Amino acid sequence: MKIFDMHIHSASEKVDQNYLLEQMEKSGVYGGGIISCPPEESTAAILKMPYKERLNNVLNWKKGKENRIYSGLWVHPEEKDVCLKVKDAAREGIDFFKIICDTMPAYEKPCMNLLEAIEKTNKPLMFHSGILYSGQDTSRFNRPANWECLLQFKNIKFSLAHGSWPWIDECLAVYGKFLHYYNSAKGSEMYIDTTPGTPKIYRKEFLYKLFNIGYDIENNIMFGTDSIATDYNPPWVKGWIEKDSEIMDELNINDEICQKYYYENYMRFLKCEDIDHRLPQINK
Numbered sequence: 001m002k003i004f005d006m007h008i009h010s011a012s013e014k015v016d017q018n019y020l021l022e023q024m025e026k027s028g029v030y031g032g033g034i035i036s037c038p039p040e041e042s043t044a045a046i047l048k049m050p051y052k053e054r055l056n057n058v059l060n061w062k063k064g065k066e067n068r069i070y071s072g073l074w075v076h077p078e079e080k081d082v083c084l085k086v087k088d089a090a091r092e093g094i095d096f097f098k099i100i101c102d103t104m105p106a107y108e109k110p111c112m113n114l115l116e117a118i119e120k121t122n123k124p125l126m127f128h129s130g131i132l133y134s135g136q137d138t139s140r141f142n143r144p145a146n147w148e149c150l151l152q153f154k155n156i157k158f159s160l161a162h163g164s165w166p167w168i169d170e171c172l173a174v175y176g177k178f179l180h181y182y183n184s185a186k187g188s189e190m191y192i193d194t195t196p197g198t199p200k201i202y203r204k205e206f207l208y209k210l211f212n213i214g215y216d217i218e219n220n221i222m223f224g225t226d227s228i229a230t231d232y233n234p235p236w237v238k239g240w241i242e243k244d245s246e247i248m249d250e251l252n253i254n255d256e257i258c259q260k261y262y263y264e265n266y267m268r269f270l271k272c273e274d275i276d277h278r279l280p281q282i283n284k
Contacts, residue, residue, distance in 0.1 A: 176215050203247060222261070
């Protein structure tokens with residue numbers, strides 16, 4: 001079974017493809033998505049890396065390994081000239097974008113302007129969602145219902161990370177709403193990124209709800225680990241793969257759905273495969 005880790009961070013100026021791929025192979029992972037260092041406006045920006053530096057850094061991670069490594073640019077709604085940067089990054093070959101709403105919710109005007117710019121690139125978008133360990137009063141910006149504002153966009157593929165823990169139920173409710181409008185050809189498509197987030201004690205509950213809520217969800221869930229590219233930890237990664245696989249075995253999830261979860265859905269998210277898995281909203 002092919003496994004992609006779609007949630008990996010670049011956390012330094014260093015780029016070492018060979019190291020990352022070796023550690024991935026030890027983990028049973030074939031490839032993944034690397035998120036750039038944060039913009040200087042982000043509360044997570046310990047390393048101050050200007051736009052061009054962080055763009056080139058994350059693009060270098062995939063250079064020559066484009067079938068295994070994908071590069072994403074982390075952008076911030078308060079970043080100077082951010083809409084122009086988005087257009088430039090798409091032209092330079094970025095595969096996806098990443099936003100953490102750490103100073104405002106997604107529905108505020110600066111963020112909505114940024115979303116309009118991203119929609120025009122036809123690139124997918126990852127959001128942090130759920131509790132945010134920034135050391136500041138930021139988690140309130142990251143409740144899943146805040147993303148209902150994306151209903152007004154017609155062509156954005158976006159994911160909410162971490163199952164929005166601890167607001168798992170709210171995340172699934174928001175997914176159901178987006179699914180209804182997507183199936184009616186009226187709205188953008190939402191994915192759920194299952195990257196921990198969820199402590200292991202909640203993992204079974206989370207996956208049980210995902211697969212039993214009754215929505216078509218098997219085509220819109222993706223696996224990630226929140227790892228660091230230059231410090232990729234095989235025991236940590238293998239532990240989450242084994243945990244999820246064990247739970248899915250208990251839930252009688254078949255190999256076809258597991259392959260979607262670990263690989264195919266990420267390819268569709270990135271628009272690397274021209275596949276439309278649109279199904280009825282509720283299995284009756």
